[in-house]
Amino acid sequence: LIDGPALWNDLMETARFGGTPKGGICRLALSDEDKSVRTWFAQTCEALGCTVTYDSMGNQFARRAGTCDALPPIMIGSHLDTQPTGGKFDGILGVLGGVAVLRALHSADVSTRHPIEVVNWTNEEGARFTPPMLASGVFGGAFTQEFARSRPDKNGITLGEALEQTGFVGEEDCGKHPASAYFELHIEQGPVLEAEEKTIGVVQGVQAMRWYDVTVTGQGAHAGTTPMTMRSDALWAAARMIDGVHQVAMNHAPDGLSTVGIIECLPGSSNVVPGSVHFTVDLRHPSDGTLEIMEKEFYQTLEAIAASCGVEFRTSPTWTSGAVHFDPLCVSFIEKSAQNLGYRARRIVSGAGHDAVYVARVVPTAMVFVPCWKGISHNEAESAEPHDVTAGANVLLHAVLQADSE
Amino acid sequence: LIDGPALWNDLMETARFGGTPKGGICRLALSDEDKSVRTWFAQTCEALGCTVTYDSMGNQFARRAGTCDALPPIMIGSHLDTQPTGGKFDGILGVLGGVAVLRALHSADVSTRHPIEVVNWTNEEGARFTPPMLASGVFGGAFTQEFARSRPDKNGITLGEALEQTGFVGEEDCGKHPASAYFELHIEQGPVLEAEEKTIGVVQGVQAMRWYDVTVTGQGAHAGTTPMTMRSDALWAAARMIDGVHQVAMNHAPDGLSTVGIIECLPGSSNVVPGSVHFTVDLRHPSDGTLEIMEKEFYQTLEAIAASCGVEFRTSPTWTSGAVHFDPLCVSFIEKSAQNLGYRARRIVSGAGHDAVYVARVVPTAMVFVPCWKGISHNEAESAEPHDVTAGANVLLHAVLQADSE
Ligand SMILES: NC(=O)NCCC(=O)O
Ligand SMILES: NC(=O)NCCC(=O)O
Numbered sequence: 001l002i003d004g005p006a007l008w009n010d011l012m013e014t015a016r017f018g019g020t021p022k023g024g025i026c027r028l029a030l031s032d033e034d035k036s037v038r039t040w041f042a043q044t045c046e047a048l049g050c051t052v053t054y055d056s057m058g059n060q061f062a063r064r065a066g067t068c069d070a071l072p073p074i075m076i077g078s079h080l081d082t083q084p085t086g087g088k089f090d091g092i093l094g095v096l097g098g099v100a101v102l103r104a105l106h107s108a109d110v111s112t113r114h115p116i117e118v119v120n121w122t123n124e125e126g127a128r129f130t131p132p133m134l135a136s137g138v139f140g141g142a143f144t145q146e147f148a149r150s151r152p153d154k155n156g157i158t159l160g161e162a163l164e165q166t167g168f169v170g171e172e173d174c175g176k177h178p179a180s181a182y183f184e185l186h187i188e189q190g191p192v193l194e195a196e197e198k199t200i201g202v203v204q205g206v207q208a209m210r211w212y213d214v215t216v217t218g219q220g221a222h223a224g225t226t227p228m229t230m231r232s233d234a235l236w237a238a239a240r241m242i243d244g245v246h247q248v249a250m251n252h253a254p255d256g257l258s259t260v261g262i263i264e265c266l267p268g269s270s271n272v273v274p275g276s277v278h279f280t281v282d283l284r285h286p287s288d289g290t291l292e293i294m295e296k297e298f299y300q301t302l303e304a305i306a307a308s309c310g311v312e313f314r315t316s317p318t319w320t321s322g323a324v325h326f327d328p329l330c331v332s333f334i335e336k337s338a339q340n341l342g343y344r345a346r347r348i349v350s351g352a353g354h355d356a357v358y359v360a361r362v363v364p365t366a367m368v369f370v371p372c373w374k375g376i377s378h379n380e381a382e383s384a385e386p387h388d389v390t391a392g393a394n395v396l397l398h399a400v401l402q403a404d405s406e
Numbered sequence: 407l408i409d410g411p412a413l414w415n416d417l418m419e420t421a422r423f424g425g426t427p428k429g430g431i432c433r434l435a436l437s438d439e440d441k442s443v444r445t446w447f448a449q450t451c452e453a454l455g456c457t458v459t460y461d462s463m464g465n466q467f468a469r470r471a472g473t474c475d476a477l478p479p480i481m482i483g484s485h486l487d488t489q490p491t492g493g494k495f496d497g498i499l500g501v502l503g504g505v506a507v508l509r510a511l512h513s514a515d516v517s518t519r520h521p522i523e524v525v526n527w528t529n530e531e532g533a534r535f536t537p538p539m540l541a542s543g544v545f546g547g548a549f550t551q552e553f554a555r556s557r558p559d560k561n562g563i564t565l566g567e568a569l570e571q572t573g574f575v576g577e578e579d580c581g582k583h584p585a586s587a588y589f590e591l592h593i594e595q596g597p598v599l600e601a602e603e604k605t606i607g608v609v610q611g612v613q614a615m616r617w618y619d620v621t622v623t624g625q626g627a628h629a630g631t632t633p634m635t636m637r638s639d640a641l642w643a644a645a646r647m648i649d650g651v652h653q654v655a656m657n658h659a660p661d662g663l664s665t666v667g668i669i670e671c672l673p674g675s676s677n678v679v680p681g682s683v684h685f686t687v688d689l690r691h692p693s694d695g696t697l698e699i700m701e702k703e704f705y706q707t708l709e710a711i712a713a714s715c716g717v718e719f720r721t722s723p724t725w726t727s728g729a730v731h732f733d734p735l736c737v738s739f740i741e742k743s744a745q746n747l748g749y750r751a752r753r754i755v756s757g758a759g760h761d762a763v764y765v766a767r768v769v770p771t772a773m774v775f776v777p778c779w780k781g782i783s784h785n786e787a788e789s790a791e792p793h794d795v796t797a798g799a800n801v802l803l804h805a806v807l808q809a810d811s812e
Contacts, residue, residue: 085678125675127675189628191633207630211676220785222782223667223784224595224756224758225781228652228655228656228664229659229660233665235667236648239644240649243649254635257629257630260645260680262676263669266491268667268668270536270667271758272489274666280676282629282676351628375632377627377628378626379625379678
């Protein structure tokens with residue numbers, strides 16, 4: 001079984017890399033903080049007898065040999081990068097839960113037939129380089145490596161450049177790495193498990209999500225001399241659009257979701273009517289068909305508001321990820337493990353994207369969720385209970401062992 | 407009479423300091439570009455026989471001696487700083503129009519009884535250091551020097567520090583400079599004169615204006631897992647508030663104005679429900695009483711929206727300037743000059759704040775407006791006709807001569 005205190009200790013120790021005064025983490029992909037935690041991860045796994053390699057997207061693979069080393073490995077993984085004001089569990093638990101599995105096998109001197117590999121996927125959050133899950137996306141064939149490496153951060157540094165600078169680049173072409181199964185442990189990041197007092201979420205799949213960039217163009221003008229009726233105010237129009245985007249989700253309650261997370265306004269002076277505004281939109285729904293309808297409503301809303309406010313706008317989709325259904329056999333390993341270990345469990349659909357979304361395209365995949373405090377995530381206040389964390393890692397361990405004996 | 411081509415040439419020549427590809431100017435107060443234009447101004451006035459001095463707020467005074475040098479000078483002035491994407495005329499015309507008056511007196515070898523001074527006021531725009539008209543505000547006693555010098559730019563550099571760095575600081579205490587009259591020439595920055603085909607606006611005064619900072623606080627949360635009804639979305643609330651602020655002006659059409667010119671949103675990630683938003687509000691009306699009512703409506707709007715969106719907010723006034731009525735005698739000099747020179751003129755109230763607002767508190771003051779293209783200002787496309795510009799400077803010259811003979 002998992003050494004719960006050692007896992008908790010790893011979570012708290014690595015939270016120092018990019019730790020914020022409010023108890024969260026700011027560890028953007030391939031930043032100095034991310035470099036530190038990657039080095040920690042490699043050294044910790046090597047101390048448990050693993051070999052650490054990198055592929056061409058900087059994904060880190062810590063491999064524990066199997067008795068039948070020609071078999072494709074069973075992979076466990078997630079990501080160690082965080083949001084700008086992220087928490088201590090999102091992604092991190094999936095990687096350190098994998099380390100806990102390695103430790104359990106190592107301490108008990110257990111041999112598996114398959115090699116076991118723990119993976120740290122590069123740039124899952126999409127906070128530094130959009131879209132999210134960029135490196136697992138290349139692994140799963142959703143993005144080309146050229147596209148992924150060309151993505152710029154807000155200072156114009158591309159992911160490719162950041163990779164070269166950090167030196168975390170291996171010979172192996174991303175996606176060429178074989179695997180027989182992939183398991184990812186994650187906090188739910190939502191309120192369901194906590195509310196229903198369940199310890200384990202058996203994740204069936206992931207909802208559909210689409211991202212857009214919107215640019216509104218009006219006419220910069222003087223705030224004191226331009227009559228209201230002669231203005232073409234890009235920010236007033238954008239404000240009404242943001243309210244409209246909110247309404248699109250409300251039209252499809254309770255499952256529809258919409259979020260505007262970034263807004264920028266030019267020229268940005270108190271006494272200048274804004275001439276140009278940029279904002280992002282994130283639309284989600286468990287059903288691909290409903291999300292399609294939401295997209296139509298979103299476009300219609302923008303058009304109607306632009307016309308009534310006398311501004312121009314441009315919108316472009318920046319990311320789209322269809323609804324995902326995980327591998328039934330892998331899901332059953334999770335479900336059986338939770339049952340065998342006596343944990344209160346329920347089936348659940350993930351609201352958040354995860355590396356598992358893209359890995360599932362090429363490897364049989366499933367996920368385990370554990371509850372988090374009030375469902376809060378992407379926030380420094382993100383928190384989880386030690387016993388839930390340990391339970392999740394135990395389910396991970398047992399699912400891996402079941403997969404190994406198939 | 408004014409040498410029109412020389413004035414136009416000065417306008418085009420100085421537009422190089424901070425000139426933008428789109429034909430505008432980015433010359434923030436006390437920036438390197440502002441330093442260059444200040445040096446140009448000092449040298450040009452010295453070549454016309456003037457002495458240039460500075461006061462403790464960096465205001466530049468170019469003095470042409472009078473026959474009766476003990477008389478307080480007649481001042482002409484405005485500002486040479488611009489908005490981040492400003493035009494070639496806002497403020498600049500008032501200073502270079504003053505230079506054109508000096509040139510006319512110099513060429514014709516005319517002596518005046520009073521000394522004539524052309525002033526370049528520091529940081530009028532309020533784009534780098536808020537509020538606007540900061541140095542003329544100290545001159546007029548609206549702000550203490552301590553307050554003005556402590557104002558930070560967005561990088562945390564205070565106006566006091568910027569002044570020391572640029573070296574444009576004189577011995578004389580700001581406000582101690584005597585003057586018998588102040589005239590300011592400016593583009594209208596609005597559409598009225600152009601629409602009515604008038605060459606000269608005889609400015610009666612300036613409307614009332616108030617600025618506010620608003621901070622909305624919600625709860626950062628995951629965009630994919632947080633149900634719409636469980637969110638406390640600071641940006642959705644701010645968007646509705648911005649629409650509400652717009653409505654406040656519409657309630658007092660056509661004279662009421664409201665503008666949100668700056669917005670910032672944290673943490674600023676596509677898949678994070680924003681936890682905090684800051685924006686600015688600019689409310690204006692020619693009547694102090696109506697502006698008071700608009701302020702009440704503005705507060706009520708914010709309260710109602712915050713309650714309905716489940717967010718907290720804080721608002722603080724950052725600047726307030728009451729309605730200004732210029733000196734009747736000085737206004738009559740402008741009106742008579744326009745009449746004597748045969749220009750089509752009309753009385754007008756200024757929608758924009760000007761250095762004249764604060765100078766008027768301590769010196770008899772009036773302003774001249776000339777039309778600008780489509781009323782566009784605070785925009786790189788700002789433009790004015792050479793013959794209107796010349797006409798404005800001629801009115802300035804004749805008003806100064808009238809004031810001198812009183
Ligand atoms: N798990 C997680 O927060 N991933 C980021 C991608 C998303 O926005 O769902
Ligand atoms: N003239 C001018 O644009 N001044 C800036 C102050 C204001 O916003 O009215």
